[in-house]
Amino acid sequence: MFTTRPTLQGTFGMVSSTHWLASQTAMAVLEEGGNAYDAAVAAAFVLHVTEPHLNGPAGDVPIILAPAGGQVRVLCGQGPAPAGATIGHYTSLGLDVVPGTGPLAAVVPGAFDAWMVLLRDHGTRRPAEVLRYAIGYAAHGHPAVEQIGRTVERVRELFENEWTASAEVYLPGGRAPGAGALLRNPALAATWRRLLAESEAAGPDRETQIEAARRVWREGFIGEALTAHAARPAMDSSGRRHASPLAGDDLTGWSAGYEDPVTFDWRGWTVCKPGPWSQGPVLLQQLALLDDGFGADDLNSPDGLHTLLEISKLAMADREAWYGDAEPGTVPLDTLLSASYNASRRTLVGPAASPELRPGSPGGRTPRLSAHALAAASGALPEDPAGAGAGEPTVDRSGETRGDTCHLDIVDRWGNMISATPSGGWLQSSPVVPELGFPLGTRLQMTWLEPGLPASLVPGRRPRTTLSPSLALRGGEPVLAFGTPGGDQQDQWQTHFFLAAALRPAVRGGPDLQGAIDAPGWHQDSFPSSFYPRGMRPGSVTVESRVGEETVAALRRRGHDVTVGGAWTEGRLCAVARDPETGVLSAAANPRGMQGYAVGR
Incomplete structure (x- = not known):
């Protein structure tokens, strides 16, 4: 049958993702001797930069991996509801559903920790070796795809009047990024450079550096910035300003973990x-x-x-x-x-x-x-x-959004295989954390404010994700x-x-x-x-x-x-x-x- 492109075939390594720069980044890692899991982590951080309307570091990611000769496992990067996120708290604010945007819909960020756990347990590279591609695109720019500019234009009024830190990143000079225009995120590049400096200062060992990076995310300058930002009320899709109950203990008390697949x-x-x-x-x-x-x-x-x-x-x-x-x-x-x-x-x-x-x-x-x-x-x-x-x-003027996500699949010459769907932390979903260059996620909107249901809002439980x-x-x-x-x-x-x-x-x-x-x-x-x-x-x-x-x-x-x-x-x-x-x-x-x-x- 006619196809738009050929099915590629080879014996060295194969990558498929929702953005060409992420795919080629993963391939570059494979060419340098990395395995499928090193390549996936590098590609994922590039997706945070090149598809910021579709995912971000404080978003979510479920991962299925099949190590060569090993068992298929699920690595869950879906964070749970914060300890203070009770049904009573939300209904006391006059809500019958969780807003689709803003801090109030934030769960414990899961994506960053999941990628670090994957790198630690199944990769071969150090954090600096996989993050350098994303840092380069954030610092020096990448050609923006059309949908980034369209999304920013939809929420221009919100950014200019309410989420001003988001405007600084995505409306530079008051203009949304045009298709093919170089889009930079220097704050994000600075965040990753500082994280790497602190993780490398912890010691020369690869696993030591990964664990140090995880600590920086939870309780270092990143964790402190995330929780301080969550406490600041911001406009959401309810038409009012709310803060998040996300606290430091929520970040330090959770980590990505493995499960058997269904x-x-x-x-x-x-x-x-x-x-x-x-x-x-x-x-x-x-x-x-x-x-x-x-x-x-x-x-x-x-x-x-x-x-x-x-x-x-x-x-x-x-x-x-x-x-x-x-x-x-x-x-x-x-x-x-x-x-x-x-x-x-x-x-x-x-x-x-x-x-x-x-x-x-x-x-x-x-x-x-x-x-x-x-x-x-x-x-x-x-x-x-x-x-x-x-x-x-599909984005309205409050930033309310649906159906937006990324995906990547990789198989290497040794037979390692991975499938992952990064999402959440969308630029249009919550204000950018000024010190960090990225927003929180809004996955809590997928819970019900009615007790006793499998998908009810319960502190410490994951929302039922798509x-x-x-x-x-x-x-x-x-x-x-x-x-x-x-x-x-x-x-x-x-x-x-x-x-x-x-x-x-x-x-x-x-x-x-x-x-x-x-x-x-x-x-x-x-x-x-x-x-x-x-x-x-x-x-x-x-x-x-x-x-x-x-x-x-x-x-x-x-x-x-x-x-x-x-x-x-x-x-x-x-x-x-x-x-x-x-x-x-x-x-x-x-x-x-x-x-x-x-x-x-």
């Missing part, structure tokens, strides 16, 4: 995802909901697309009722992924589209939805705006890493990609990664958004125009409320693969958004 076996594949504190198992449940007869020819047929949309609704409804960082045993994941449960759920897929939010009853348990979600499902709240398209942010990297094995060997930005759409786009890669014929002996990425995309919105103001669009389906008029007409006859988007608007997928028999490596990247690139040899 896995599902499907037609010879074992697909690995983060746990139900993410939405990752949604992809696994969609596979469980497919019947044995679903094949490659069904992927873009009207009947097949209808099936995929309806099973996506069922899996997302179960996410809404059951997922969260809840007490052990509260999330009935084994049942949610079981054959018997999904055989029963599959009977709900009829010939007509359903606009209803229909969570199941695993083990006979009664599903419970938040009052806000029920109101959204009944139409008592305004509908959420159209989906986020290519994973770029971030969802993927890794898949065959015969126990890691062969495929993939993921995408896109908020709630991530595990809809990834399901379609995986099915296309798994079911369609190989190219040159490997999976047709580029063909699977380029295949016409879609998503549905029949569930409460994870992003403020938490609305939904019952029955809504958005498809790329390339699905064809015949398929659009067939979906509408079935009752789907179809919006036809642009030809290349759904998803920003990345992927790498490795054939364990031959050692051949593959990579591909998304053409949508004109930013993603794969490199390798």
Whole structure:
């Protein structure tokens, strides 16, 4: 089939990310003898600089890694709610949902510590060796992509009148960065240089320097600046100024940690995802909901697309009722992924589209939805705006944003593999910390201010994030890493990609990664958004125009409320693969958004 680019193949190393500078940075590290984990850390810090509207150092990142000859693990860089972030505190401020912007929505920053833990445990390089690329781009500038300037223009009034430290970085001379203009962040460069100076002063040993950098982040000049900044009230999407309860003890009391992945076996594949504190198992449940007869020819047929949309609704409804960082045993994941449960759920897929939010009853348990979600499902709240398209942010003038994230996948010549989805800490989401050059994150907006739900706001617990990297094995060997930005759409786009890669014929002996990425995309919105103001669009389906008029007409006859988007608007997928028999490596990247690139040899 025609593809926009070839699927790259080689034997030395392969990288795919959502920005070409991050991809080439990772490749440079591989060329210098670093492994996939060194390369990932270097690329991640470059993404903080080159895609600041999509992620930042004080954001979040789930990572799935498969060390050569080792076990697949999840490294959680999703920080929890601060100790003072109680439901009572937020409702006492007159809030019924957590604001989508500003300090009040901050969790404990997780991304920086996760990358340092990865470097310590699986990398080979010192902090200075991986941070030098990001420092160079921050200090000397990088050509800004179009969306940075568009995002800044949307929040210009907020920056100029309220978040003046943000204006200093992103409105230099009063002008938003134009496409291709050099954008600098000298404050961020100075932050990393000072961190490196202090970490190197701790001693010559690599691990000593990494641990010193982690201490600087938690309790040194960075930690002090973060907590002082959090205590300053700032305007948020509620239309009022609020401070964050984030305190120094929150930073010092948390660190990134490892977990086992959630896995599902499907037609010879074992697909690995983060746990139900993410939405990752949604992809696994969609596979469980497919019947044995679903094949490659069904992927873009009207009947097949209808099936995929309806099973996506069922899996997302179960996410809404059951997922969260809840007490052990509260999330009935084994049942949610079981054959018997999904055989029963599959009977709900009829010939007509359903606009209803229909969570199941695993083990006979009664599903419970938040009052806000029920109101959204009944139409008592305004509908959420159209989906986020290519994973770029939909931003209003308060900085409220959704669907904006980065992604990277890397495999090296030794067989080490990684998939990571950095996000949060967006330039438009919270004021820049003047001393540091980057803002806090706003992931707490994904919690409910109603007690007793799996995704309720509870101090010390992680919000249920949309971030969802993927890794898949065959015969126990890691062969495929993939993921995408896109908020709630991530595990809809990834399901379609995986099915296309798994079911369609190989190219040159490997999976047709580029063909699977380029295949016409879609998503549905029949569930409460994870992003403020938490609305939904019952029955809504958005498809790329390339699905064809015949398929659009067939979906509408079935009752789907179809919006036809642009030809290349759904998803920003990345992927790498490795054939364990031959050692051949593959990579591909998304053409949508004109930013993603794969490199390798």
